[in-house]
Amino acid sequence: MTSAVGHHHGPATGITRWLFTTNHKDIGSMYLIFSLLMFFIGGSMALVIRMELVEPGLQVVQPEFFNQMTTMHGLIMVFGAVMPAFVGLANWMVPLMIGAPDMALPRLNNFSFWLLPFAFFMLLSTLVMDGGAPDFGWTFYAPLSTTYAPPSVTFFIFAIHLAGVSSILGAINVIVTIMNMRAPTMSYMKMPLFVWTWLITAFLLVAVMPVLAGTVTMMLTDIHFGTSFFDAGGGGDPVLFQHLFWFFGHPEVYIMILPAFGIISQIVPTFSRKPLFGYASMVYATSSIALLSFTVWAHHMFTVGIPLVGELFFMYATMLISVPTGVKVFNWVATMFRGSMTFETPMLFAIAFIVLFTIGGFSGLMLAISPADFQYHDTYFVVAHFHYVLVPGAVFSIMAAAYYWMPKWTGNMYDEYLGKCHFWCSFVGLNLTFFPMHFVGLAGMPRRIPDYSIQFADFNLVSSLGGFLFGFSQLIFVLVVVKCVKGGKKAEAVVWEGAEGLEWQVPSPAPYHTFETPPEVK
């Protein structure tokens, strides 16, 4: 393949390389490093929460600060860690996987990344403001986030606007890249699944991020310009907020999981040394999950008093989503069936993903049963559910992807022993943290409360210990990354024995410029 020499220049030197870069690999790396930083900031907030919940009563923080921690933890993990990590992976891998020289809109790419540090600086700065940071939960329900909000809510609104603009621009870039810049012989049904799932995710982003922008704009005008979108006193409706928020929010949870499905669909065939079972059904399943995600938003609102017809409709629609999701799980298991499997770190994360994500899917199915949801609503059962789909779901898939492609990015093999340590510590830690939450939730422990009844004490202690194990074991990951960037065994072009795809046709590390002439796709 072409190297970095020739009439093209290599990367600029110094800080300007990162400030002005339009290279998809540089921008991808910046996204990934940024999201790792946010992962640690959001994670430390989770540890503050777990520290307070070690035992009943109030000991470490004030309840007001506890509320700020739950809110900021959620916001930072969703908008600062998981979403930018997937955008970073898309930046790095989509052009390599479809045989394109770069993203379609490289300058826009630079702009969408550099919006993020400002957005999150603004969001984090609210922690030191008068009245404290946002404290109304990451779902920022009105009137908590309007009438009763701290003054810093305005900064929160603009941070969401900025992060939203960044996501939308990133999504537009991904769509244009995938639709217009594939290698000439790569038809849609030859695209790797990671590319497919990102294409669908990008359409979801374009469809729902603007609705979120509209919703926070309504909050802004309610707070500062005397409108009454969500204020019953002026003819508005606070429940309208929840409808608008979840119209965005439910597709948003698929935005955070569809690229993960794509990653797992790349990794499992590689380490099973078999082609993916049911490629076409994977594509259709992903598309139907995306479409169905627009019809289920009110299952977050079963207890607000929606009519019986609504309860039934949203219950059945939600349950319907488990069908395409089941197809995917079945296909992954069928791919592994009778494969020549090996268990390198990416595969360990991928298998843990399949098992634990399925557990999260099942608790989701329980929550979908609307009469039962009246018991589960706003308890730790919900917390257990969405952490099971987001931590071993989204986060594990990102970790798996990082281990899988790190040799391609750095040119060096990562330390397999440390990688396995990282995996097992994370695996044990997260199950210790989140599994007991099912039990305390079913027993009625409400979420987002800094104190709890004494009968929940033992399970909460276990959760807290698990939380600290999980949190600190992420430092192993940092060590792995630093070691891998600095050196190690040189990686070959085809890093993994069973790996298929265009990204393995370029040398490791991937040169600064790749695929200046489109490759042949078989």
Added chain:
Amino acid sequence: MKSNRKLILQLCGATVGMFLFGFALVPLYDVFCDITGLNGKLELVAKKNTGVIDTSRAIKVQFIANTNENMPWDFVAKDVEMTVHPGENARADFFVQNLTNEQMVGQAIVSVSPSIGAKYFHKTQCFCFDRQVLNGKQAQEVSVLFSLDTDLPDRVKKITLSYTFFDITDLQPVAAN
């Protein structure tokens, strides 16, 4: 590159479109609720009673009186709960007092739970049809005359009406909601 431009414009159009759609949802939800009768909103018009009384069942009707947070009035339901037969005429009384020293205008808005009951709850006369003008410290008794439709579904055994008084002193004299 030309096809890039077209696709980018389409996607930007979709983004702007979805932003506007978010705002369009505000009236759309109302329209949807109006058509389907969801959300427990009552029609603010008097209905004639058909005169047929279904004595085979009795429905519990409960009244809740609230004031909006910005409304300095006292508002209490004198009849908290009553039992009526579908088709029967009934009357519920409320006490309302302006706690300030100035003249104020209030408007009560009603919400019915379960919302399915809303379209079977007929009001022949209601204080919520009109704006209530109270002088400083003035107290007043207000009432609602109502009947339940004989078509009320069997599974509804209890209906709760929640009235909330809003301050509309500063608003133009138009019928609220």
